[in-house]
Amino acid sequence: MSDRIAIFIDGSNLYHALQANFKRHDLNFSEFANKLTGLRQLFRVYYYNILQEPAQWPEAYRDQQEFLDNLRKTPYLEVRLGSTKMAQGVQVEKGIDIMLATDLLHFAWNNLYDVAVLVSGDSDFAYALQAVKNMGKHIEVAYFERNVSRDLLDVADNRHLLNRKFFKGLWSGKRRTRGKRPVVRD
Template identity: 60%
Template sequence: MTERVAIFMDGSNLYHALEENCGRMDLEFQEFINALTAGRYLHRAYYYNILQDPERRGHAFQEQGKFLATLYNTPYLEVRLGTSKYRGDMLVEKGIDIMIATDILLFAWRDLYDSAILVSGDGDFAYALQAVKNFGKHTEVVSFAGNLSYELSQTADVLTLLEKDFFKGLWVSDRNARKSSNESNIRNNRRRKRTVTPIPKQTAPRVENGRDSSKQYSPGPIFLREEDPLLHE
């Protein structure tokens, strides 16, 4: 029986981990999901984050809208947005951890997956993972080593420590480069001249030894029937 997996991505944790360890955040999520699934059956992937404040962080809100539009168009990826509040000038997440933990537990109880893949290093999820293990489910944690809590590392059945090389081919710019290369190959193929095999010319019959070899091309004697009008001219 094919193993069923569900992926739970802590968006804020992943964003800051990529920024810190890779210096970039333009992750191609479809390819990332494929890499984590590794040929298994994907129930669904879930991405969690807060919705930016359009009044106090207008530019961030617009940029997030563009980013979320790409996520909404990714097959089998659900986007779940929580709220936020300010403590002074600091924006604080509200309810994201509870949303993730609740979905991990609820989907295990509904038997929607065999293995839960958590993309986060936050130790607050350790108890939820232990609970689904008690349901008989397997747990996988995906995180950079520097962003991983000890509690979470001890709870996971499988631990995938991310490194910069893991993301080769998983960036949006890599996808655009592949697309550009494919389009270039198509254009080059269209420019290529088709090779046409020339048809050999037919040579006229030659006269050999005083005899016309064209006789071999003669259709032979012509026979007329009695009723043919040519016989009665």
């Protein structure tokens, strides 16, 4: 019987890393999950991010809603949204890391997966990953070379370097430029 895989995506981390490394974020999440899963059995993909404030950022909110509507159509993918809070005039995420870490631990405790794949470079997850590893689960980290904590790499049983070669064939072809509707390219 093949290993059951659960993929946990830190959406904000992934978005900013895609933007910084490739200047795009039109990732086909179904194909991305398939590549991370390989020949193993996908249990589910969990995508975590904040919900944009419609009153404060109307265009960003509309863009995000369109993105989330498409994301929700991805088979075996669940979207988990946290909120934001203003702190010293800056919008900050509230609860996303805790939400992801709680699901990671809860699903491991309930034996819903054999291998957890974390798509993030954030060191905040290292302790939760170690706890899951101590439960007998395997840990994989999918990361960008310039956007990863050494702590995450140290706890990982396996690593997936997210570089240009990894993403070949995983783009949806819909690239958005600021203020314009998506353009489909062949």
